[in-house]
Amino acid sequence: MRDIITLADDPDLAHLVDLIDILPNPDVASFWDPKGEGNYSIGAKIKSDLTTILGGEGSASDVDYFAVHVLKYLGRGNGYISEEKIGKNLTALQGLPAAGHAWIEDATRTAWILVTRYSLPRWRLSRHPSEAGAAWLKP
Template identity: 70%
Template sequence: MDDIITLADDPDLAHLVDLIDILRGPEATFWDEGSSGIGRKIASDLEPILAGQGRRRDVDYLAVHVLKYLGHGNKYISQETITRNLRGVHGLPAAGHAWVDDATRTAWKLVTRYSLPRWRVSRTPGSAWLAD
């Protein structure tokens, strides 16, 4: 359960890191929009992962932070702001929409992959739906 997870081990994790790389780098003020401290959180999440020492918890935190601060309907960084800060797409609205959609979907895959076993604890999948 405490095994190291590298980018080579999980293509969804590698994809999420690639998506984050499409955004402006950590020096950009974009990362501190709304005083959320998202830049520090993402940097802290990425550090062990990029060093090849990421664990389930690190991947889960990264994915949850992407959902919370960069995903659909978040109250921190708007899709329009994300669109303006994507490298190489010159503010194309469809690119911003696609980025948010892809990042949200990928982050959710990672959350369910790495958090779901912990949420279940000792319950059998679907047991809540079975009659006693």
Template identity: 65%
Template sequence: MSDIIVLADDPDLAHLIDLIDILPHPRVTGFWGEGSNSISSKLGYRIKEILRGRGQAADVDYLAVYVLKYLGHGNKHITEEQITRHLTGVGGLPAAGHAWVEDATRTAWTLVTRYSLPSWRRGIQSPGQAWIED
């Protein structure tokens, strides 16, 4: 895996960006919040790095974690109901909001495990190694 990650390198990343694109514009403060601590500013920094061709594994990982934290299933920041009301072109269809949250959560989790799993293994290089050590 190269140090720089662009959408063409990772179809899951491209899909997550597509999902985010059908949410309101980043300047819609009624959805994203206001100021430098808004959810759009947290996501935006990482998205911009990726789209400008400077994205690294940490950018993808942080973006995915932010999606899980702020938009994923069961979060308390932007609820599934808010997402349902604001999905572009869907017109408040509850099943679409539910599907968006499920898809975004699954895709973000795939990216988090892809880019973070080596560090989560606590230095163990081979998957499952802890189970076969004596």
């Protein structure tokens, strides 16, 4: 059986969901699906992630997918939804450029924390099945 992770279990996950909530609603295609990709859109991917997590069925890999999607599609320097577009579309902040910058910094930092929390042990085991840092101690 897999361990379920809820917003109550992980304050960083709850914070990232709060950050997503101040972006446009998921049905705003001009923001989430600017290329008209439908089920393959950014919004569809994040909605799938959040449906599982918020439905009380989210595992570590589900949280990791959500965080990776935030990094890939909304993080600094992404080629999908620009910082300017995020800033212009933050709910109730009326296009304040600094808010867009701050949102991206906060979302990126929080997503990276989640990725390393839930993926790093698996990555380490695949590359170095021994203890953390052991590869650096080899003669």
